[in-house]
Amino acid sequence: MNQMSSVPQHPPPAPQPPALPAAVAFSGNRGEFRRLVTRGAGLELVTFGFYRFWLATDMRRHLWANTHIDGDAAEYTGRGRELLIGFLFALAILVPIYLAYFILGVEIERLKAFASVPLFLFFYLFGQFAIYRARRYRLTRTVWRGVRFWMTGSGWAYAGRAALWGLLMMFTLGLILPWREAALERYKMRHSYYGDLQGSFEGSGWEFFKRGWWLWPLAPIAFYVLPLAPFVYGAFKAVEWRWWLSGIRFGGVRLESTMRRSALIGLYWKYVGWIFLLGAVFIAYLALSAVVVASIDGMSLAQFSKPQVFLKSIPLLALAGLGYLALVLGINVVMRIYLLRDLWVRVLASTTVYNVQAAANVSALGDLANALGEGFADGLDVAGF
C-alpha cells in the first residue's frame, strides 16, 4: 500500500511507483469458523431453522472481518435481526402475491389446461429482483476504512434484463451464458459504489467464452458421467471467478485474479468425499438401529428385514428421522466449511488489487438498504449466502 498518501502533511515523496499492487489476505482461523458453523447448525436444529438469519450474519461477519485489503480489514455491519425483519416483511408481501397467483392461475387454466405454467415466469422475475436487492443489502453492510459500499439501480430493471437473457439462454442451450453474465455484471457494477467512487465492470463475454467454451460440451456429459461433474463444475467456477474478479473496477482501482482452472476442483472433491462419508455413516447408523430395534422387539433380523415389518416400526422410523436430521446438519456444516470459507480463502489468495491509491481518500456516501430483498430471496429459495 502507499503509506505516504495517507500521511499528506509529510513533504511529497519522490515519484510514486505506478499502480503498485496491494495484497489481499485472509487472517481467519479455520477452527474458529468450523466451531461457528457447527454451533450454528445445532442452533438451527433447536430453533427449527429460525437461527439461519443469525448464522448467515455470523458467517459473513467472520469472513468480512478477516479479509484484509491493502492492510485494512473489512467489516460486515448487518445484523440477524434485520434479516428476520426483512423476511417477515417479505412474507407479508408474498402471501397476497401467492393468492393472486393462484386465482389468476385458476382463470387461465379454465381457458386451457396447464396454460398457467408460464406464470412461473413471474416467480423467476421475482427471484431475480430478490437477488439484486439482496446484493444491495449485503453491499451496504460492507465497510472498509470507515466508508461503506452502496448500490443504486432498480431491482425490476435488473430482473427484466435477467429474464430476457434467460430466454436467450434457453434458445442457445446456455452457449450465451458468458454474454449474459457480462451484461448483468455491467448493470450491477455500474450501480455499485464505494463512497463516491463508482464501480464498473470491464470483463467481456467474449473473454469469458474464450477461457471456458470447452466446458460447454462437457457439461451434458458430466450430467450422465457423475464422477466428471466436480471436475467440470470446479473448472467452470474457477474460470468464472477469475473472469469476474478481473473485470471489477472502482474508479481507478482495478482487481486482477490469477486463479488457475484447477484451483477449485480439489474443494469440490473434498465436499463430495464428505457427503459419501456422512452417507456411509448414516447407512451404518440405520443398520445398527434396525438391529437394536429388532432385538428389543424380540424378532430375528430375517423377520425384521421385510419392508412391511420395518416400515411399520415407529421406533425405527423415529431413529431414522433423527439420523436424517443429523445427516442434513452435517452436510450443511461441510458445505459451509469447504464451499464457503475455503472457497473464499482461495478466491482471495488469487486476487491482487492495483492502484489502490485511488481509494485512499474517498468521501463517504450512500444510504443503507433494507433487508427486504434478502427476505424475498429466503422466501423464494433463491438465496445465495
Next chain:
Amino acid sequence: MTSGSENPLAPPEGRAPAFYFDGTSSRRHLVTLAFNDRLELHEDGRTLAAWSFADIRRADSPAGTLRVTCLTAPALARLEIRDTAAAAELASRCRQLDENAPGRAGVAKIVGWSLAATLSIVAVVWIGVPLAADRLTPLLPQTFERRLGDVAEQQVKILFGGKVCESASGQAAFSKLVDAVRESAGLDTSIQSHVLATPVPNAFALPGGKVYVFSGLLTKADNADEVAGVLAHEFGHLRHRDNMRNLIYNGGTSFLIGLLFGDITGSGALIFASRSLVTASYTREAEQNADTFAIDVMHRLGRPTKPMGELIFRVTGKQGDKTLSILSSHPLTEDRLKRMSEEDRPPSGPPLLTKAEWASLKAICN
C-alpha cells in the same frame, strides 16, 4: 504486507499508535492515543477526536486488532489498535465496550422466541388452519368453486384420456342410479356425473359438483349397490365441500410448514414428511365423514352398505400390512369394510337397478 511497525513515522515514545478512520472519508489517519478523562486521538499535535470512554463500543475486527467505534461519532468512524498493551489499556477503561455486541445473551433469547414461534405455528396448523378451512369454505361463492372444478376437469381429461362413455342404454342406467342416490343425498340437479374410460379403478368428486366414475371401477364392481355406495361417498365430499376445505387446508399448512423450516439444505424431505403426516390425518377425517354420509344415504334408500366396503376391499386389498396408518390419506380399507359391515342392514327398499340395467351399465364403454 504493510504496516505500522515499519512506518517511518513511528509515534513518539510512550504514546500508543493506532489507525483512525473518521467515517466521512476513507483516509487513514495514523494517530496517537492519549488516555485522559476521555480518549483523545492526536495527529501531529492536532486532536482529531475525543471519545468519552462510556460511549466506546467494540466493532468486528480480525484477531490481534481491537477495533472500536463511538456512539457520538459518525456511525462508521473506526479506531484500530494493533498494539496489545494499548488495546488492553483501552478495554480496561471502557466498561460498556461489549454492550452492543451481537449474539451474546442474545442466543438464548433467539432460541426462546423461536420455540414460541414454532409452538404458535404448530398450534395454527393443528387448530387454526382446520378451523379457517371450515369457516371460510361456506363463504366462498359456488361460482368460484365451479371455476376450480372446470380447471380440474380439463386436467383430469388430459391425464386420463378424456373419453366419456355414453352408450345409450348404459347412460340411461347410470342416470337412474345417480338420480336415486342424488335425491337421497339431498343434492340438486346441478350435480353432473360421468363415466370415464380408463382402466384405473377409481372415482372422485371435483369441486363445483362433478363426479367421475372410472370404467375400471365398474369392471371390478359386482352389483349396483357397490357403485351406489361409492357414488354416495363422493356426493358426501360434494355435500361437505371437502375439495375447498382441502384446498384451503393444504395451502395453509404447506405455507406454514415451509415457513418453519426455511431454506436449510435438505429441509425438503422434512417439509414433505411433516406435511404428509398432518394432511393425512385431516383427509382421513374427511373420508370418514364421507363414509358416514354414504352409510346414511344407503340406509335411506333401504340398501345394504356392506357391498361398498367389499368393492373398496377388492380394489385395494388388505392395507394394514403395507402401510403405516398415520401416513395414509384414507382410513385403512379393512377398517372401512368392518364399519360398513357393522352398519349393514338387510335390504328394505327396491333394487336400484334391474339385472338388465346393471348389465348395460357394466357395458357403458363398449
